[in-house]
Amino acid sequence: MGEEKPGHSSPETSRGMSSLRRALEIISSLITLSYSIKVFAAKWQLLRSKLEELNAGLIATENCQFSSANSELSGLFSAILVTVNECYDLARRCVDLSYSGKLLMQSDLNVILTKLDRHVKDISDMYTAGILTHGYALVVSKPGVGACRDDMRFYIRDLLTRMKVGDAGMKRQALVNLYDVVVEDEKYVKVILEVDDVVNVLVNFLDSPETEIQEASAKVVSVIAGYDSCKGFLIGAGVIAPLIRVLECGSELGKEGAVRCLKKVTENSENAWSVSAHGGVTALLNICAGVHCDGELVGLACGVLRNLIGVEEIKRFMVEEGAISMSIKLSRSKDEALQAISIEFLQRIAFGDELIRGMVIRDGGIRALLRVVDPKWSYCSKIREIALRAIESLCFSSTSAVNILMNYGFVDQLMYYIRNGEVSLQELTLKVAFRLCGTSEAAKKALGDAGFMTELVKFLDAKSFEVREMAAEALSGMVSVPKNRKRFVQDDRNIGLLLQLLDSEDGNSGIKRFLVSILMSLTSCSSVKKKIVNSGYLKNIEKLAQAEVSDAKRLVRKLSTNRFRRMFTGLWHS
Template identity: 70%
Template sequence: MGDEVFVGEYKMAGVPTGASRLRRAVELIFSLLTLSLSIRVFAGKWQLIRNKLEELHSGLIAAENSDSGENPSLSRLVTSIVVTVKECHDLGQRCVDVSYSGKLLMQSDLDVAFAKLDGLAKKLSEIYKTGVLTNGSALVVSKPSLGASKEDMRFYVRDLLTRMKIGDLGMKKQALRNLLEVVVEDEKYVKVIVVDVSDVVHAVVGFLGCAEVEIQEESTKVVSVVAGFDSYKGVLISAGVIAPLIRVLDCGSEFGKVASARCLMKLTENSDNAWAVSAHGGVTALLNICGNGNCNGDLVGPACGVLRNLVGVDEVKRFMVEEGAVSTFISLVKSKEEAIQVNSIGFIQSIAFGDELIRQMVIKEGGIRALLRVLDPKWSYSSKTKEIAIRAIESLCFTSSSSVSILMNYGFVDQLLYYVRNGDVSIQELALKVAFKLCGTSEEAKKAMGDSGFMAEFVKFLNAKSFEVREMAAEALSGMVMVPRNRKRFVQDDHNIALLLQLLDPEEGNSGNKKFLISILMSLTSCNSARKKIVSSGYAKNIDKLAEAEVSSDAKKLVKKLSTNRFRNMLNGIWHS
């Protein structure tokens, strides 16, 4: 029985109690840990020994602060620990003094010492599993101050690991809370738990399957923090984190599901992990979440984010489609929560990108109608949601003339015109860019836009401060006036031709794109009334100036066209008066 001597039912006076033996063991281990930091030889072996010493130290402190009582098994083990630590202390001192007889012999002695400590640590863990630590209020080692040494940080983390492994439910919760606190406050702790005390990762991943809600939630938060570091994601994957995270998605608490989805979103940024998520049923679990009418935006957002990360794998994308992903997310576009709307629109755009079959499916199942509903001015959706809807429509419909026709039949041109006229700055500029692209999709689009009144809006933007906006407006107009009925409509407003000619002034270096302005005028010369208005305008000399300065060959062509036959005399009279 080691140091214990019994006489009947009484202990002999002066013989150490269990508590004092524990304290003696803790002090000896701390002394050896301190000594080991000054050892400069056999660094690798001493690092292994130090890891085991820290594990034992944390375990004994945990026992010291709990109601472990005079547990016979623990008492015998503490005696063995004291003996072994004293032997290690002797080895440590000889390494510090470099007073050993030979390197090979010392290496062998250190290997034996490590094996003994490893065995003692395993026995201590087995004892704890029997329920020695029953006091959930057992004290935890004080958290190191900011800027503490790596050794102090490691010691603290090992203490938390011990409590996570062997403590009762209350102690496990407290250890997880403390661990989460330090990894959030200081990313150096993340490296400590991944590189220096790697057992922590396995322990936390193991807690993901815990039936106790709070432990599951806290462990999910810790894993999510670690997943935020690209260089450590592989460690989580190796620890088998995917499967338990998906189980949390299936049957965890609401908060646990949110944290799990966020973690999976970070992990699946690397497409190599997509297969693991799919193989463990993650796609189905995520689609079930998104298809649940009662789910909230905090959960759908990251769940949708995971699915968007997975669509890059063609086989996984096909499975999503077979499972009804398209119809699920089209329904979500109608949600009243902005987060759900934004994420569902983004998902539809991602899954249909570069895939004609899925794009047609989105259109067929009402995806365009759902997006246009977001743009309907009578609905008070946010500008952010409307912007995303416009971008999605452009992505889905502008790739084929048939899709453009469907879009226009649904009234998109009028909605787009509304935002060009009435949108705030960001959405107005986006609407203008989309209108410019729509104008270039088909003859049918040019006609519809001309009928709706787009030309008058493009004319207004010819004087915009932004060169990009001026250029887009000029290019769009040059395309639209190629359509006869648009040309006729444009000429009816005398102000339009006068403005074009005015903007051609060579001295106006910051005007709209002259190439497109001249192109517009070239198209207009096919109309007699337009030719008359051009040559009779007070700004007609600007064309001549450009031609004479040889700034533009297009200007010379325009002069030549305007100077033929019946207009030659008129031009000579105006330009050379």
Template identity: 70%
Template sequence: MRQDNPRQDQSSAASSSTSSLRQAIEVVSSLISFSDGIRVFPVKWQMLRNKLEELNTSLIAIANCDSTQNPILSGLVSAIILAANNCYDLARSCVDLSYSGKLLMQSDLDVMAAKFDRLLKNLSGICTAGVLTQGFAIVVSKPGLNACKDDMRFYVRDLLTRMKIGDTEMKRQALVNLREVVVEDERYFRVIVEVGDIVHILVNLLDSPEIGIQEEAAKVVSLISGFDSFKPVLVGSGVIGPLVRVLEIGSVLGKEAAARSLQKLTEKSDNAWSVSAHGGVTALLKICASADSNEELIGPASGVLRNLVGVEEIKRFMIEEGVVSRFIKLARSRGEAVQISSIEFLQNIASGDESVRQLVVREGGIRALVHLLDPKISSTYKFREIALRAIENLCFSSKSCINILTNYGFLDQLLFFLRNGDVSIQELALKVSFKLSGTSEEAKKAMGDTGFMSEFVRFLDAKSFEVREMASEALTGMVSVPKNRKIFVQDDRNIGFLLQLLDQEEANSSGNKKFLISILISLTSSNNGRRKIVNSGYLKNIEKLAEAEVSDAKRLVRKLSTNRFRSMLNGLWHS
């Protein structure tokens, strides 16, 4: 009498169970595809397809579980196959329009939807009870870079199932894998949105008690929130509240990802009130005030606050909480990345608000900015640019602030950048100097005493037309001040260089004649200036310009022809 081999029986059972799973996947997948062509009862069929999609992803994920020792799962798979076949009969009737009545068909579809719902809950319960574990789950291979959309969708559905019903490590690894494919191929963003429920699952996982899962979910959300078209999907799924909770209790990496997400989601201030309502402003201020917060966290946290200052009520709350002094302290004490974020925040919160601008000044904001521009401190071009722009925006509209700048040595710093460094830094300093020279006569006098005019002269023959024009216009304004004219004409090289440039401009028929002539006209108000122009040897060139009807050239000649200079010019000009 032959004895049965237990191992052979188990192997046979395993093969049979695996075959049933594969059959269930094929039947459900086929039903999903077939139902896409149904044009009647669209709402009910869409509801059925959603349930079938969930069922399919769950079946795929457990296709290689240790199901041979779980008869309950085997029975459930058989029930799924039977239900799918029955649903296929309903689908065929809807495609052929061969059903006996609309009300009866709608009732049948409702019954079928309820049946699939029960099957889903039973399957989820079995998997949660331990069938779907890291040791037994099939590992679906990541599609290649040129994979078709169906393969990508299959992979994402598998990851979704693991996030829903896997154990802790499986959920965490599924999130890691999802983040990796999203970074590698942006097409996955659209697949994520198309695969139902995945965004909701991500939002739910942000509240996971497992720090590792919460952290990875925050990283994935941070990536998705970078796409404008997907921001409404995230916000509509309630992501703001969980992100704020991660800021409050999450790990350092989780907080960084949450802050980056909120910064992207609040770029247009549409979600400002939601962040505030969930306590986000307080959490962000706490982060920026904490000595334990690193630069990678403070940067995006301050970025969120910067986005929120556009809402007046939120801005006032921040001010009441001492945000101005807090960010001035950050600008003084942290690395360059945090300093840049802090300066940009101070600019935003003071923009268009004179009372806040004055508060920034009272709290030592100008002193801090001038200190940060110390040439002895090594800084990038971006940092210099942001600091100079901040000084321009915060100080140039106020005479008292310009006086404070002067007292703190800002003019010496600005002059240093005009004279030193690469071209980009010098041109940046020129732009700021140009704007400063147009603020007031007091500013012009201070700049004249410091030595700016000779630097403006140096830029008059720069390659860039924009630079030449700025230097010419700034110098025109500077020499309109009597004290500055006196300083300017003391250096013989200044007038000689202007006349030489005017000759070159005339020869090239381009450039800044208007400003050059305007400067010379201003200099004729000084006896010493007129004398040096007359004795320069360039009078014939000026005469040619006047004869050519060049703007203001005749006026310049007339200025030179007055009083005791008339005899010197006799023969050079005849009116």
């Protein structure tokens, strides 16, 4: 014999349980029968939905502990049995088309629907009054892998009923189970959209005074928000305002779930205004500025703010509220994930805005970024790459910013990574150096003094076409400076390599154009002219001139004048 459940032993309780079990049997048959009804289809869909909700509530009730007022419960179960019998009679008449009139049948169906709805509310009230307690409630078993849509829908309806009518413990357990299924199988997310009221209940739970219920609902909502098909439902249910209230007053776990959801829904800029209108920007900034906030939470909040930057008015408000100094401070964090998101935030908020860019520089943004790039400090390559991209974006359009960079040793840092960095970091460093080279004559001189031309020559023979072209273009710019030209031609191997590459770059007219440009600059030195003429590559240069390659004609003219003319074996005539 199994142990008897407390509160289930009196004769009155036994009668009530008998009514309950009979009601469950009839409801199960009624739900099946309803699918074969061809008339009043919309009304029977509503009735079936309410029957499934009532069924789930009764199953939960069957396994609960009755704490008091067994006569009240017995009366409720008897009334439910009467109602479902009436409903079954109406269903049979609809199947057989044996009703006397459509209007009368429609009226009878409305009455039954009202009764069923009242029974669901009565069960909820029983929990609220403490007549039913959670001691023995068991959630219906989750359908197995590959379950049909109807089984999944029934399971979700069961969870919905428990969330509606259960006590705090039952609500928490239902939310845990709901989270498990939406994480495991996205089909359940689609089912949630098909079952009325699930999204509304979840949104309402975000305002629950029970911390665990608020946290659990925030977790579920954050998963659902990851599906584009669900975002509209969440927004329509008014999810923004309660999410922001969680940010303002919730627990750390609740805030994390809320901010994850906001990050997903604000990927669509149309929702940015709603977040701002409910005070979300201020709440997010407060989290980012919080001394005791978890690093992951701050990073997520910073990510939401980054999504909102696209709206000009919101961006201005952020700046007025100190977002620049806040993000510079976060960029100095020991948490590299937080550093990365804050640097990307800085880069995005200042993009295309000289005023904000100036604020970043004045507030110490350049020094903060250079600290990340500095080889003396221990950072991973990824965060250094993010910092380099931010420096390129923030500084290279301003001469004063470029001068600050060079005064703080930026060129030496680039030299270190071009020689010692991982491949991806080396290539990014090359790109940044190429951009820096185009900012000013002073930058070209600084790069030349640091020995950058030697490194660029090495990249001229790289496997990547993009890398070769970038190196050639950068070198073309650098040798336009007389001091750099003089340094470059001191190594005899450089001219020979350029000529060899010019011969080997079949079809790559872009690279050839820059190589010819480099040679053109170098011919200001007579010794270079001799080396080119004596190299055996003149015919190749002539072919490029005939092919209209930029600077090739000028180069041939320059090499074919005066005392160099007689050195040609075949003169090219323009």
